[in-house]
Amino acid sequence: MSILLQQIGLNLRLNLRNRMALIYGYLFPLIFLIAFWTIYRNDRIPLALHMGELLTITVLGGSCFGLPTTMVSERERGVWRRYRLSPVPAGMFVAGTLITRYILLLTAALLQIVLAMLIGMPAPHHPFSLLLAFTFASIAFLGLGMVIAMLADTVPAVQALGQCIFLPMLMIGGVAVRLSSLPRWAIHVSAFLPGRYAVEAIQLCTTGNGLSRAHFDLFALLLIGVAGSITAAMTFRWEANERFVSRRGTLWIALALGMWIVVGLLAESKGRINISDPADNESLSPADYVSSTSPASPSLAPVMTPAAPQSSVVKEPAQQPAPAGSAAGKSPSLERPAGPSSWQAVTQHDIDGIAFERLPPDEGLISPIAHSGESPDPTVADQLEQIRTALATWPPAMVSDPVQRARNDLYVAAVPDVLEMGEVERFIPLLVFSRLRKDIPATDLPKILYWIAMHPDDGDDSAIQKLEPFGLPGITGPTQQVRRRVMFYSLKLLGRLTGKIIPK
Amino acid sequence: MEPSPVKNVVVRNLSKSYGSLQALAAVDFDIRAGEIFGLLGPNGAGKTTTVESVLGLVRPDSGTIEICGIDARLDSRAAKQKIGVALQSTGLQDKITPREALKNFGSLYRTAVAPQLLLERFGLTEKADATVDTLSGGQKQRLALALAFVNKPDVIFLDEPSAGLDPHMRRDLHDQIRAMKRDGLSVLLTTHDMDEAEQLCDRIAVLDRGRIVAEGTPRNLIAASRSAMRISLQTSAPLQPDWLAGIPAIREIVCDDNGTQFTVSEVTHALAALVSLLEERKIELTGMRVGRATLEDVILELTNVPRAIETT
Numbered sequence: 148m149s150i151l152l153q154q155i156g157l158n159l160r161l162n163l164r165n166r167m168a169l170i171y172g173y174l175f176p177l178i179f180l181i182a183f184w185t186i187y188r189n190d191r192i193p194l195a196l197h198m199g200e201l202l203t204i205t206v207l208g209g210s211c212f213g214l215p216t217t218m219v220s221e222r223e224r225g226v227w228r229r230y231r232l233s234p235v236p237a238g239m240f241v242a243g244t245l246i247t248r249y250i251l252l253l254t255a256a257l258l259q260i261v262l263a264m265l266i267g268m269p270a271p272h273h274p275f276s277l278l279l280a281f282t283f284a285s286i287a288f289l290g291l292g293m294v295i296a297m298l299a300d301t302v303p304a305v306q307a308l309g310q311c312i313f314l315p316m317l318m319i320g321g322v323a324v325r326l327s328s329l330p331r332w333a334i335h336v337s338a339f340l341p342g343r344y345a346v347e348a349i350q351l352c353t354t355g356n357g358l359s360r361a362h363f364d365l366f367a368l369l370l371i372g373v374a375g376s377i378t379a380a381m382t383f384r385w386e387a388n389e390r391f392v393s394r395r396g397t398l399w400i401a402l403a404l405g406m407w408i409v410v411g412l413l414a415e416s417k418g419r420i421n422i423s424d425p426a427d428n429e430s431l432s433p434a435d436y437v438s439s440t441s442p443a444s445p446s447l448a449p450v451m452t453p454a455a456p457q458s459s460v461v462k463e464p465a466q467q468p469a470p471a472g473s474a475a476g477k478s479p480s481l482e483r484p485a486g487p488s489s490w491q492a493v494t495q496h497d498i499d500g501i502a503f504e505r506l507p508p509d510e511g512l513i514s515p516i517a518h519s520g521e522s523p524d525p526t527v528a529d530q531l532e533q534i535r536t537a538l539a540t541w542p543p544a545m546v547s548d549p550v551q552r553a554r555n556d557l558y559v560a561a562v563p564d565v566l567e568m569g570e571v572e573r574f575i576p577l578l579v580f581s582r583l584r585k586d587i588p589a590t591d592l593p594k595i596l597y598w599i600a601m602h603p604d605d606g607d608d609s610a611i612q613k614l615e616p617f618g619l620p621g622i623t624g625p626t627q628q629v630r631r632r633v634m635f636y637s638l639k640l641l642g643r644l645t646g647k648i649i650p651k
Numbered sequence: 652m653e654p655s656p657v658k659n660v661v662v663r664n665l666s667k668s669y670g671s672l673q674a675l676a677a678v679d680f681d682i683r684a685g686e687i688f689g690l691l692g693p694n695g696a697g698k699t700t701t702v703e704s705v706l707g708l709v710r711p712d713s714g715t716i717e718i719c720g721i722d723a724r725l726d727s728r729a730a731k732q733k734i735g736v737a738l739q740s741t742g743l744q745d746k747i748t749p750r751e752a753l754k755n756f757g758s759l760y761r762t763a764v765a766p767q768l769l770l771e772r773f774g775l776t777e778k779a780d781a782t783v784d785t786l787s788g789g790q791k792q793r794l795a796l797a798l799a800f801v802n803k804p805d806v807i808f809l810d811e812p813s814a815g816l817d818p819h820m821r822r823d824l825h826d827q828i829r830a831m832k833r834d835g836l837s838v839l840l841t842t843h844d845m846d847e848a849e850q851l852c853d854r855i856a857v858l859d860r861g862r863i864v865a866e867g868t869p870r871n872l873i874a875a876s877r878s879a880m881r882i883s884l885q886t887s888a889p890l891q892p893d894w895l896a897g898i899p900a901i902r903e904i905v906c907d908d909n910g911t912q913f914t915v916s917e918v919t920h921a922l923a924a925l926v927s928l929l930e931e932r933k934i935e936l937t938g939m940r941v942g943r944a945t946l947e948d949v950i951l952e953l954t955n956v957p958r959a960i961e962t963t
Contacts, residue, residue, distance in 0.1 A: 153758050157751060164746040164782065225742035229798075232706060233759040234731040 150235055154243030155250070162251060171213055176205040176255045180262060192620045194263040196567055198271070199350025201263075202256050203284060203322050203342055209252045210288035211309035215296035218244060219305050222296075223387045231385045241293075241383075248292075249285050256281060272527070277352035280361065284345035287368040290375025291341075294403050297382040297396075316342040338420045339411030341371045354568060356527075363419060367410040374406035433601045436638055437486075438502045490550055490591075490598035498597055503642040507635060509573075509650075514564055514635035517573040519650040527571045534559065534575060534617045538582045541617075543610035549587050553595045554633065555610040556582055561632035562614060562622055580640050593644055600637035603630045657684040658717075659733075659806050659837035660705065665714035667700050667861075674700040675711065676861045682806070682837040687828065689840045689848040691946075692858035693954050698841055701858065705839065706808060707731055719805050732761055735804030737796045739811045745784040749775050749794050752783070753801055760802035773797040773827075789820040796827060806837045813847055825851060845947040855946075859954040872949050880918050881948060885910040885938035886929070894932070898924040903948065910938070914948055 162168045183197050194201065221227055230240045264270060271277045291312065299305040317323035319333040321343030326334055337343045348364035351357060358365065378399040414420055487493045509516040517523070523531055538544055543555035560579045563572035583592055599606075608626045622629055642648030660682035667675040675697045682688040690698050703709040705716055707727035716723040716730075723730035743752050750766050757763030770776045773793040778786055786794065792812070799807050809828065813821045828851055831838050842848050848855060849869045857865040857872075865872055881903075884890070890911045892904045900921050903914040915921040918941065929936055 150758060153755060157747070157755050160751070161744050161746045221744060224744070225738060225740050226744055228708075229736075229738065229742035229756070231708060232731065232734075232736050233756065234728040235759045236728075 151239055151243055151246075154240060155247050158243060158247035159250065162247070168213070168217075171216075172209060172251050173255050173258060175208060176201075176259050177262065179204050180259050184263075184266060192269065192566075193267045195268045195354050196350070198260070198263065198268070198353040199346040199348075200322055200325075201259055202281060202349050203345040204317065205255050205259060206252050206281070206284045206288050206345065207313060207316060207322065207342065209248060209255065210285070210292035211295060211313045212305065213251070214244070214248045214289060214292035215299060215305040215309065216302055217248075218293075218296040219299050220302050222384065223301065225386075227385050237383065237385070245289055245293075248289060249282075252285055253281065271353045272355070273352040273357035276357040277349065280345075280348035280352045280358065280365065283365045283368040283372070284341075284349060286372035287341045287345065287375070288372075290372040290379065291403075293379030294375050294382075294400065297379050297384055298400070300387070316340050321346055334420060335415070338414040339407050341368060341407065341410070344368050344410075354571075356523075363414070363417065367414070370410055371403075371406050374403045378403040433603065433634060436502050436505055436600070438500050486601055487598075490594050493594035493597045498593060498641065498645055498647075501597070501600075501638060501641070501647070503638065503647045506638055506642070506648075509639070512567070514561075514576075514632055514639060515573045516576045516639060516650075523571075523574045527574070530571055530618055531574050531578065534619075535578050535581075537616040538578060541613075543613055544582065544586070549591060550595050550598060551606050553583055553587060553592075554599055554606045554608075556586075557599065557633045557636050558608065558610050558629060559614065559617060559619070560636050561629045562611060562619055564632045564636075565622060565628050566620060568619075576636055576640070579636070580643065583640065584644075593641055596637045596641040596644065600634050600641065603634040603637075658682065659684050659719050660688075660839065661715070661717040662701075662705065663715045665701065665704055665711050665716065667704065667709065667711045673861050675704070675714075678714070678858070678861070678863055680856050680863065680866065682839060684805070684837055685832055685835045686853045687832050687838040687840060687851050689842065689852035689855040690858065691841070691845075691848060691855055691950055693950075695860075696858040696954070697861040698858055700861075702808060702810070702839065702841065706734060706736060732802060733805045734808065735799035735802060735806070736808045737799040737810065737812055739795075739814055741783060741791050741795045741798070743783050743794075746782045748780050748782055749786075749797070750779040752794065753797060756798055757801040762803045764801055764803050766801075769797040769800055772800075774823075789816060792816055792820065792824070796824070804836065806839065807831055808839045810841055811843060812840070813842065813844060821847075845945060845950070849946045857950055857953050864953050865949075869946055873943065873946060880915050881912065881942050881945070882915060882918075882921075883910060883912045883938075883940040883942075884925075884936065887935035887937055888932075890934070894928060895925075898928070903951070 162172065180194070180201055183201055184194055187194070187197055218227075227240070231237070260268075260271065295305060295308045295312070299308055319329060319336050320340035321329070321334075321337040322345075326337060326343065329337065344364040344367040348358065348361040348368065351361045351364075381399045382396045487497060507513040509518070538556065538559065541555075541559075543558075544552055546552050546555065556579050560572075560576040563575055566572075583596075587595060604627075608630065611622055611626055611629055614620070639648065643650060658681045660680075662678060662680050665675050665678040666673075678697070678701055680688070690701060692698050700709055704711045704714075705718070705723070707723060707730060711724070718730040719733045721730045721733065741752075747755075749770060753764075753766035753769050757766065766779075767776075770779045773796060775790065775793055775797065778790055783791065783794070796809075796812065799809070812828070813824050816824060825847070828838060828840070832853075840848070840852060852869060854866065854868055855872060856863045890906055892906050895901055895904050895911070895913060898921055900915050900917045901913045903912075905912045926936075
């Protein structure tokens with residue numbers, strides 16, 4: 148044990164003396180942090196929703212380049228030959244090297260988290276789970292780094308092999324480019340790359356509800372890490388003049404990569420590769436949720452209460468010019484089905500024409516809603532209570548126009564959804580639903596929700612910028628995505644209200 | 652000082668094949684305590700395989716290796732406790748310091764010599780805390796040598812210890828190696844430098860094609876050689892090699908601007924034939940030097956290699 152500690156201590160000292168190692172180990176992660184901060188500068192809470200990607204890049208870089216570069220250069224210099232002459236078994240030196248690299252990765256990640264917190268990111272919700280998720284990601288990628296070290300004869304070969312893994316993982320593996328931005332085929336490919344599992348597990352611990360929803364991610368990372376480690380052990384080379392034994396070695400490499408395929412197939416078979424959510428649903432319009440057999444038509448007479456109490460109703464914004472600065476004025480409108488001329492004219496028949504079964508699942512990435520009876524994570528209980536309280540007194544939720552009022556309430560649910568705020572986002576729609584039911588007469592609420600869903604581009608969206616009382620970030624720039632989420636939530640709440648959707 | 656009768660290294664019937672290539676075939680040798688043993692031979696002779704087998708880096712096909720009474724094939728870790736190795740390169744990271752390297756490698760053994768003692772012994776005190784990439788070639792070589800002593804070994808392996816050293820450093824190194832002998836260590840030496848082997852080694856084994864073709868003290872090997880003498884001639888006109896080729900017992904003929912050199916096993920007969928040849932060709936002998944054959948001549952003869960010896 149003392150030999151292992153001595154090796155780790157020495158390796159750490161040597162790393163701290165090596166300028167290039169410091170640049171690659173610490174400066175690059177900070178550059179990525181700054182790059183993410185710049186790219187996502189519109190996030191109200193800086194970086195919180197990107198720590199999964201950031202920390203995964205740190206582990207991936209340190210494992211694909213840092214570890215094998217150190218091992219191969221030491222092998223070329225004869226360091227490992229000298230170790231081999233000693234009576235200490237090889238495993239001790241390999242363990243020392245791996246633990247050292249893990250410590251370097253961990254300190255680089257801590258540096259990133261601390262800097263992100265200085266910028267304004269809140270502390271990770273589940274720090275110990277985060278440590279565990281980070282460790283599993285490290286196991287997966289360090290195993291991979293060891294395989295690279297055994298395959299590469301020289302340091303330039305490490306760089307070439309490392310790039311072959313690093314770049315695809317970043318671009319189509321869900322590490323640097325979000326899965327929701329990827330085409331369908333790339334989302335399928337990402338299931339076979341370990342990066343997405345690391346991102347998911349780490350992100351769930353940073354802003355989500357911890358590892359309770361990350362069991363498969365951890366399993367996938369462990370499986371890939373163990374296969375890589377076995378392959379590295381079986382193809383281990385002490386000296387630079389020992390060459391990779393091509394035939395036998397190829398079989399072991401096949402084992403390591405084969406485990407990626409096994410993980411991908413498992414993920415696909417378990418339906419974990421949610422390819423319908425992001426790209427598909429984002430491009431859907433209200434017309435896509437109206438059944439083709441729907442008799443919805445402006446000419447149909449209302450069958451519901453014809454009008455809400457006059458005191459709570461003003462002329463609805465949809466029939467007025469869109470306010471300056473609204474999304475309707477600057478974004479391409481979503482395709483709107485033919486329908487009633489005003490919210491008051493919405494009929495039960497119109498509502499019956501909604502294809503609720505086409506809505507994204509409550510468990511998906513888009514417009515998630517917690518199950519009934521599900522308790523939120525205690526770490527977000529305070530924030531949810533703050534939202535519940537603030538909804539009662541929030542000025543945009545008290546404007547006279549009930550449609551705009553409902554729209555504003557729905558923004559409170561839609562913004563966290565767009566920002567993928569993990570645990571919090573699933574419970575806010577229930578708070579909003581409760582608020583709407585209290586605030587808007589029961590006879591009006593279905594019509595208003597229908598109207599908002601069919602007219603997502605209408606009305607004022609300036610309330611999106613006024614979410615401070617809820618402790619929520621706002622969204623700057625185009626608001627069309629938020630409006631689309633308002634459409635989903637309107638329909639989902641409408642389904643619940645009318646019994647068309649039975650909550651789980 | 653005579654070597655002790657205690658044998659620290661005993662190698663018997665050592666054989667190793669790589670596919671169809673027989674790298675070692677029934678190699679036997681011993682090294683006694685207080686003895687410097689040289690392993691010489693041309694490239695591909697099997698020196699590296701022999702040494703790596705003794706050091707536990709290569710698993711031989713058959714044979715036994717005993718280090719200080721320990722069966723090195725059965726318990727290589729215990730045997731490694733007894734061996735110190737000075738590699739040609741330091742085999743160290745750029746940013747490690749001599750003090751750290753000595754401390755770190757010492758910690759890998761049951762017995763460790765205090766780094767400060769080794770730093771003083773090998774003249775590295777001033778550079779104890781400088782990183783390896785700032786050391787001169789000689790300092791690196793001394794550090795490589797010091798590393799061989801971190802575990803207070805009974806057997807020392809020196810791989811080309813004087814490669815790249817200037818004459819001063821080479822002399823210092825030779826003193827260090829003689830000191831090892833005085834301290835009762837068994838030293839296994841491989842070197843390109845035949846003068847060095849001749850000066851330092853108590854015994855030498857010559858390997859050729861995986862077999863030991865000769866073994867003994869340098870003096871005995873030279874005396875037993877047919878290459879007993881090396882003759883240099885300066886003449887009034889250049890000699891042609893084919894004129895000399897007809898004279899029995901003359902070999903290794905070199906004719907160049909400096910004159911003619913050759914090796915003979917029977918000097919009297921050769922000189923008589925040479926004088927007759929010069930008279931017949933009316934060439935005057937302007938100078939002649941007769942010297943004992945060198946170890947290099949012996950090894951060239953034993954291994955049938957027509958050029959200089961290499962020992963990698």
